[in-house]
Amino acid sequence: MGTSDSPTERCIESLLAVFQRYAGREGSACTLSKREFRAFMDTELAAFTKNQKDPGVVDRMMKKLDLNSDGQLDFQEFLNLIGGIAAACHDSLVLKSPQP
């Protein structure tokens, strides 16, 4: 993918870059550890984590996303989070838009 990327291609590149930036901090550079996931959530989705009164919410999200229970989030598992958030945003847009 190059300089004439479509918006969709740029979006995929951004997701890859973000994942790699956090996954590369410690341990395996292909997966997010719990600490890396927390750093990602606190930085990239701060609006979400700040509104949570429950301090265990990020841990529970990690557990739910870690489908193979290896204590790490690979890119596929990470995408499930992004997909879930995107679907929730889509739902709220659809609900907010005026009905015909």
Ligand SMILES: [Ca+2]
């Ligand atoms: Ca995993």
